Amino acid sequence: MxxxxxxxxxxxxxxxxxxxxxxxxxxxxxxxxxxxxxxxxxxxxxxxxxxxxxxxxxxxxxxxxxxxxxxxxxxxxxxxxxxxxxxxxxxxxxxxxxxxxxxxxxxxxxxxxxxxxxxxxxxxxxxxxxxxxxxxxxxxxxxxxxxxxxxxxxxxxxxxxxxxxxxxxxxxxxxxxxxxxxxxxxxxxxxxxxxxxxxxxxxxxxxxxxxxxxxxNPFEFQKRDVEKPVQRKIFAIPPRIAKIVVNLSHCTADKVFLDPFCGVGTILQEALLARAKVIGVDLNRWCVDAARRNLSWIEREYSLEDANFAVLQGDARHLTSKLREPIDCIATEPDLGPALRQVPTEAYAVKLVNKLKPLFGDFLSEAYHVLRENGYLVVVAPFVKTRAGKPVTMNLQEMALKVGFKIVKPLQTVFFTQDSSAAPSLKELSTFVDVDEHHKIGREIHILQKIKV
Ligand SMILES: C[S@@+](CC[C@H](N)C(=O)[O-])C[C@H]1O[C@@H](n2cnc3c(N)ncnc32)[C@H](O)[C@@H]1O
CATH class of the missing domain: 3.30.2130.30 (VC0802-like)
Structure with missing residues (x-):
């Protein structure tokens, strides 16, 4: 009964x-x-x-x-x-x-x-x-x-x-x-x-x-990963992480979104699905064409009326000369180093990361210039595993602070009730690591904001 x-x-x-x-x-x-x-x-x-x-x-x-x-x-x-x-x-x-x-x-x-x-x-x-x-x-x-x-x-x-x-x-x-x-x-x-x-x-x-x-719906993520017209397995970010970085950049409909290291356009695809106005930049001509084709495919597959995107060939170290309008949000994964066959020694990992620093440094100051005030930059930096077990990362936060960015702790402004007892340590979190067992180089995700002082 x-x-x-x-x-x-x-x-x-x-x-x-x-x-x-x-x-x-x-x-x-x-x-x-x-x-x-x-x-x-x-x-x-x-x-x-x-x-x-x-x-x-x-x-x-x-x-x-x-x-x-x-x-x-x-x-x-x-x-x-x-x-x-x-x-x-x-x-x-x-x-x-x-x-x-x-x-x-x-x-x-x-x-x-x-x-x-x-x-x-x-x-x-x-x-x-x-x-x-x-x-x-x-x-x-x-x-x-x-x-x-x-x-x-x-x-x-x-x-x-x-x-x-x-x-x-x-x-x-x-x-x-x-x-x-x-x-x-x-x-x-x-x-x-x-x-x-x-x-x-x-x-x-x-x-x-x-x-x-x-x-x-895992089939939708899979479709965007393996059915898009141009794929590049090694350097592409998974669509699921691409969507997360887009959301961390506070991207919404009608905002102007930029990925200045766009590759084949995986992050751009997710921003387009969020109905943003999307701009991609890549140094490599082949990537520019690939990203354009992939975005057109997304537009058709998801029947996005009024999809607004442009992909330009250019250097992320010289964005100011390339872009005509202020940018609301950026999410990007620059070069994270070469594909490694083995987990490197600490000395080799340090060498790899140091080699990438000038690129990241120049890009950070350009990003600061093109971003609108209060705009967000989500940037993926290398997290290199080492044989000794201690990962090597870039001191990106220090570099970002020098340029003028504020380091965002995304959980700082969130209200946690007493039951969510792990909250104090979470509130201090300013980077997020995404690394799989089989990865030699993982992702360290940073969230920065341009705040006028
Ligand atoms: C890790 S890949 C990006 C992958 C991308 N998220 C995707 O899913 O395809 C880095 C990209 O940065 C581009 N790149 C490297 N140096 C650059 C620079 N100085 N300016 C613009 N693009 C650059 C490379 O051509 C490459 O496509």
Missing amino acids: SRSHPCSCAVMSCVDENFYCFVCGKNWKLSLAEVTSFLQTHDHKFEVHEISRTFFTFKTDVPLNPTIIDALGGILKIAKVATFVPTQQLADAFVKEDKQAKLQLKNSLPLDVLASKMPQASSGKAVFGVSVYWAETPFPFNKLAHTVHRFLGSSLKDELKAQDKKTRFMGFPRRREHPHLTAVEVLKKGLVEDNAEILLCIGKNKTAIANTVAVH
């Missing part, structure tokens, strides 16, 4: 407000910086309630449009919170294995509300799924996540049966380490449209039960 959900005792809040869980990609700090910059740039007021390596919980002033997921590079799912329950209650039920606590938990979940939102299958059985994410808590949820997953799945199944809905609970392949449905699984089964993926996001103090309202 269907129960009505009592807004009482164990349930911390029946959430009428706009609470959202953002499931992030593997570089969680970069994802957090991206989402907060994006929301600020788009004039959303928000508070950060929970931070973990797998998800964040935000409260926003107005409901979010789920399609914002397509404008973000570092977010995998967005889910609207239905209810919070105390994490201690889950710990009692699953760590202490207290039967009474389990029953109480079941009673306090809004199963009736969640089930009533799922449609009746027109034929056969409607599919639903559950994904469990967890923060670093004192409780061993990493070991218990599959148990929690089965509990929520079967509780929902009971409720759906009580509502006369024929359903199938989506399981996982045996060897799946974490009980998360992938974005592809959610997309293929149409779970977002059917309100049929439920997330349990276990936070330090509060656990959110949420409905997935958007998943990122």
Whole structure:
């Protein structure tokens, strides 16, 4: 029988407000910086309630449009919170294995509300799924996540049966380490449209039960990566990181956006999708033609009416003579050094980085000149791994300060509630590293702003 959900005792809040869980990609700090910059740039007021390596919980002033997921590079799912329950209650039920606590938990979940939102299958059985994410808590949820997953799945199944809905609970392949449905699984089964993926996001103090309202579409990123007319594997930035740097530069529709080391135009593509007026510059004639072809392809593929772009052959060390209008935002990845076969020695890494310094130095002063006041520059600098283990980086911040830039700490102006307890160290973050296991040279992402003194 269907129960009505009592807004009482164990349930911390029946959430009428706009609470959202953002499931992030593997570089969680970069994802957090991206989402907060994006929301600020788009004039959303928000508070950060929970931070973990797998998800964040935000409260926003107005409901979010789920399609914002397509404008973000570092977010995998967005889910609207239905209810919070105390994490201690889950710990009692699953760590202490207290039967009474389990029953109480079941009673306090809004199963009736969640089930009533799922449609009746027109034929056969409607599919639903559950994904469990967890923060670093004192409780061993990493070991218990599959148990929690089965509990929520079967509780929902009971409720759906009580509502006369024929359903199938989506399981996982045996060897799946974490009980998360992938974005592809959610997309293929149409779970977002059917309100049929439920997330349990276990936070330090509060656990959110949420409905997935958007998943990122990996096929779109893949398409932009491997189906664009001209590709250059070695030096191209992945589209996902390209989107993140565009968002960190506070790029929005109608702003004038520049990538002065544009290569085949991967960053420009993402800025064009953000509806900015896009300008690319590259020293290499072949890259200029390639970027033009790729941008025209994006314009057609995504039916961008009024797409506005230009790609010029030129030297990023002499931008002033090349550009006719002030620039609102720049995001760019200059030369990061040669492709290395092996992790270098520290001495060789220092040599590589020192060789690049004049290029970065000259570019920084030109960027300062062409940027409008308050404009942002996001620049990727090399992060060279070494055999001794200590990476070698460029003292880019020092160079930028000399030119007149302010170093931006993107999480400094964000409001973190007490639950988001890692906040103080995050607020001081001014660079973000993106490096994979197989990389010899990774990316150190800097955010700078031209502030008139
Ligand atoms: C790392 S690649 C950029 C890759 C680009 N983000 C992409 O996805 O294709 C650096 C680019 O900077 C260009 N470049 C090198 N020195 C330059 C300079 N002084 N001015 C302008 N472009 C330059 C190179 O031709 C190369 O295409």
